[in-house]
Amino acid sequence: KSGSSFVFTKTLEKPSLQIDSTLHFQTYRRAEMALLAGIAVATTALAGRYGIQAWQAFKARPPRMRKFYEGGFLATMTRREAALVLGLRESATPDKVKEAHRRVMVANHPDAGGSHYLASKINEAKDMMLGKIKGGGSVF
Numbered sequence: 001k002s003g004s005s006f007v008f009t010k011t012l013e014k015p016s017l018q019i020d021s022t023l024h025f026q027t028y029r030r031a032e033m034a035l036l037a038g039i040a041v042a043t044t045a046l047a048g049r050y051g052i053q054a055w056q057a058f059k060a061r062p063p064r065m066r067k068f069y070e071g072g073f074l075a076t077m078t079r080r081e082a083a084l085v086l087g088l089r090e091s092a093t094p095d096k097v098k099e100a101h102r103r104v105m106v107a108n109h110p111d112a113g114g115s116h117y118l119a120s121k122i123n124e125a126k127d128m129m130l131g132k133i134k135g136g137g138s139v140f
Contacts, residue, residue, distance in 0.1 A: 073121055082125035094130055101126040 074081055083090045086100040104122050108114035127133045 077121075077124050077128050079128055082128035085122060085125040086129065088129070092129065097126060097129040 077085075079090050083092065086092075086097065086104055088096060088100050092100070101122065105119065106112070108118045108122060110116045110119050124133070
């Protein structure tokens with residue numbers, strides 16, 4: 001075996017440096033989705049917090065007081081004054097007048113600690129609104 005020599009040659013192959021573009025696109029896409037999900041969660045949390053604060057402020061506000069008829073009565077009750085006493089419009093229907101009379105009378109009935117004078121004025125207002133009296137006077 002003289003004269004012949006074995007030469008081992010190694011072929012070095014360069015590793016492939018190609019970047020898999022689909023892999024990177026998917027990675028960036030996942031990062032974008034995570035960022036968007038985080039923003040959505042933060043926005044929802046802030047909106048919920050604002051909603052809770054608004055609800056608490058709404059519940060804590062003082063109740064709106066209803067404006068009732070103020071002042072003394074005229075010597076002879078008019079339709080306008082009768083409507084103010086009952087809390088109605090002058091053009092209210094008889095059913096509305098009866099319902100308002102019942103509601104106001106429950107709050108001011110003499111048997112429940114109310115005034116006889118106010119009860120008579122409430123009854124006079126109902127009669128005026130129903131057309132039973134034409135500008136009559138009060139008992140008092």
